[in-house]
Amino acid sequence: MQTAATVWFLTLRSLREAFRQPAQEAGNVIIPLFFFAVTVGSIGSIAGDAFGVDNFTGFQVPVAILAAGSSISASAGLGTITDIQRGYFDKLLLTPAPRWAIALGRITADGVRTVIITGVIVAIGLLFRTGFDAGVAGVAVLLAGSFGFGMAYSGFNAAIALRTGSPQAAAAGGLFLFPLIFLSTAFAPKEVFAGWLQALATINPITYVLEAQRSLILEGWDGFALLKGAAAIFGFGIASFTLTFWALRWRTA
Amino acid sequence: MSAIVAEGLTKHFDEVRAVDGIDLEIAPGAIFGFLGANGSGKTTTIRMLTTLLRPTAGTARVDGFDIIADARTVRWRIGVALQEAGLDDVQTGRELLTLQARLFGLRGAMLRGRVAELLGIVDLDDAADRAVGGYSGGMKRRLDLAAALVHRPGILFLDEPTTGLDPLSREGIWRYVNRLSVEEGITVFLTTQYLEEADRLAHDLAIIDEGRIIARGSPAEMKARISTDVVTVQIEGPAAALDLAAALVTAVPAVERVQTADGAVVVYVPDGARAVARVVLALDEAGLAVGDVSITRPSLDDVFLQATGHHLQVEAPAAAGGGAS
Numbered sequence: 163m164q165t166a167a168t169v170w171f172l173t174l175r176s177l178r179e180a181f182r183q184p185a186q187e188a189g190n191v192i193i194p195l196f197f198f199a200v201t202v203g204s205i206g207s208i209a210g211d212a213f214g215v216d217n218f219t220g221f222q223v224p225v226a227i228l229a230a231g232s233s234i235s236a237s238a239g240l241g242t243i244t245d246i247q248r249g250y251f252d253k254l255l256l257t258p259a260p261r262w263a264i265a266l267g268r269i270t271a272d273g274v275r276t277v278i279i280t281g282v283i284v285a286i287g288l289l290f291r292t293g294f295d296a297g298v299a300g301v302a303v304l305l306a307g308s309f310g311f312g313m314a315y316s317g318f319n320a321a322i323a324l325r326t327g328s329p330q331a332a333a334a335g336g337l338f339l340f341p342l343i344f345l346s347t348a349f350a351p352k353e354v355f356a357g358w359l360q361a362l363a364t365i366n367p368i369t370y371v372l373e374a375q376r377s378l379i380l381e382g383w384d385g386f387a388l389l390k391g392a393a394a395i396f397g398f399g400i401a402s403f404t405l406t407f408w409a410l411r412w413r414t415a
Numbered sequence: 416m417s418a419i420v421a422e423g424l425t426k427h428f429d430e431v432r433a434v435d436g437i438d439l440e441i442a443p444g445a446i447f448g449f450l451g452a453n454g455s456g457k458t459t460t461i462r463m464l465t466t467l468l469r470p471t472a473g474t475a476r477v478d479g480f481d482i483i484a485d486a487r488t489v490r491w492r493i494g495v496a497l498q499e500a501g502l503d504d505v506q507t508g509r510e511l512l513t514l515q516a517r518l519f520g521l522r523g524a525m526l527r528g529r530v531a532e533l534l535g536i537v538d539l540d541d542a543a544d545r546a547v548g549g550y551s552g553g554m555k556r557r558l559d560l561a562a563a564l565v566h567r568p569g570i571l572f573l574d575e576p577t578t579g580l581d582p583l584s585r586e587g588i589w590r591y592v593n594r595l596s597v598e599e600g601i602t603v604f605l606t607t608q609y610l611e612e613a614d615r616l617a618h619d620l621a622i623i624d625e626g627r628i629i630a631r632g633s634p635a636e637m638k639a640r641i642s643t644d645v646v647t648v649q650i651e652g653p654a655a656a657l658d659l660a661a662a663l664v665t666a667v668p669a670v671e672r673v674q675t676a677d678g679a680v681v682v683y684v685p686d687g688a689r690a691v692a693r694v695v696l697a698l699d700e701a702g703l704a705v706g707d708v709s710i711t712r713p714s715l716d717d718v719f720l721q722a723t724g725h726h727l728q729v730e731a732p733a734a735a736g737g738g739a740s
Binding site: 164167168171172175178179182183245248249250251252253254255256257258259414415 | 465466467469487490491493495497498499500501502503504505506510514515517518519520546562
């Protein structure tokens with residue numbers, strides 16, 4: 163109970179920090195939305211004929227969500243570094259709070275921030291008539307998935323921050339999602355890819371996260387797609403949390 | 416039971432022996448001063464005793480608990496303010512103290528009361544709802560001190576609490592530390608590079624140099640051990656002149672010990688007033704250019720010089736950013 167409370171208090175602290183730096187939060191929304199608008203504007207009109215996606219705006223909403231989530235997590239990595247450099251991280255380590263709870267507070271806050279930004283992006287998508295076939299319950303599932311993805315991705319950035327203590331490395335850590343996005347079905351269905359890219363997209367967990375989110379927006383309820391997406395996020399989370407706790411052990415050894 | 420006991424405490428960073436087998440025993444309720452220059456091993460010692468750093472060798476117990484096996488219990492028992500006031504600039508002072516209190520398990524009215532009480536003790540009531548980023552250096556140190564006290568620890572570790580502060584802010588911190596010791600019986604482990612701070616605050620003192628404790632006792636005891644006056648004579652000219660001066664002064668009757676430091680010969684004699692004329696005469700007859708001459712009772716600086724062979728080099732307090740507002 164005390165440990166759960168510790169995570170909650172540290173989550174609130176990280177959220178407060180984020181909301182007091184609105185320019186940074188705005189950047190986390192505006193940049194993914196810029197790419198969203200440019201992508202839809204440039205190939206949206208031919209997407210139906212070229213690869214059979216009629217609602218390309220809805221098709222792109224999950225890409226904007228993942229890009230925003232990665233942007234949030236990169237800034238959280240920098241926040242951890244700032245805490246380390248200012249000595250505030252030491253102050254937290256000097257409390258009786260379990261050390262993993264200290265790391266988890268900021269990671270949970272990233273999950274919450276990703277949920278909020280997902281809500282904003284979905285709302286903007288609805289304004290552009292993307293629709294949402296799974297309805298209100300589907301939105302709730304999408305937000306839950308975003309929470310999981312935000313936490314999982316934040317874990318990687320926390321690990322980089324804790325292990326390196328370097329702002330440059332933390333900033334670069336936020337970028338590693340982008341190759342994974344490009345090697346997934348972010349911009350077109352897998353069926354139109356060259357063979358090698360199709361193979362890479364098939365083993366890329368981001369593909370399954372995107373397809374689960376898309377299924378909610380474009381198709382309604384597809385249990386198998388949701389299961390695969392949840393498994394991908396879970397696997398992503400296991401890997402990232404393992405790295406985070408390893409880095410935390412290293413830093414506090 | 417001693418508040419802090421360390422036996423053979425050692426920390427190596429690759430080839431560097433930052434702390435080299437120190438033994439300590441600190442009585443409950445004492446203000447213990449740990450005096451040393453930058454890089455002497457003070458901060459590494461405090462980081463080991465507060466569970467932030469694992470020793471390479473040796474053991475230590477804080478309030479009876481082992482710093483490795485019982486690290487979490489140790490953290491309940493201690494309050495720590497490290498060298499750089501470790502604060503979050505985005506939070507307000509009140510928020511920071513509230514979070515700290517929550518992490519130590521305080522809730523509800525007890526929490527709010529304790530936070531208000533601490534803000535009052537460190538004179539930050541008026542600034543409590545401002546972001547910490549806007550605080551002066553002195554205010555940050557006071558807030559850091561309050562954060563260290565939020566759970567009423569029995570032992571307080573302060574790592575150079577006044578470094579970089581202006582004299583007024585330093586005076587304020589000294590007042591709080593004294594009050595904690597006298598009124599609340601808190602054991603204070605204080606590292607410092609300021610002789611005056613050690614002299615003013617410490618009941619018990621250790622001097623650390625290159626990772627080893629080289630002198631131990633109360634400031635008065637340490638000074639009494641010298642039991643002589645200190646005659647300091649500045650010598651103008653090249654280094655060879657200083658060596659010659661030291662050799663000449665050694666031959667002066669009643670001189671017990673001679674050292675050279677910072678362009679001066681430092682002469683330890685039982686009666687400085689009587690010896691000074693003979694010392695200056697010996698130097699003058701040898702054709703050496705004698706500058707300023709002073710006779711003092713032994714200070715901690717003399718203790719430090721005698722123990723280490725060099726004066727304590729101290730960074731000047733910052734003129735800006737250390738306001739006591």
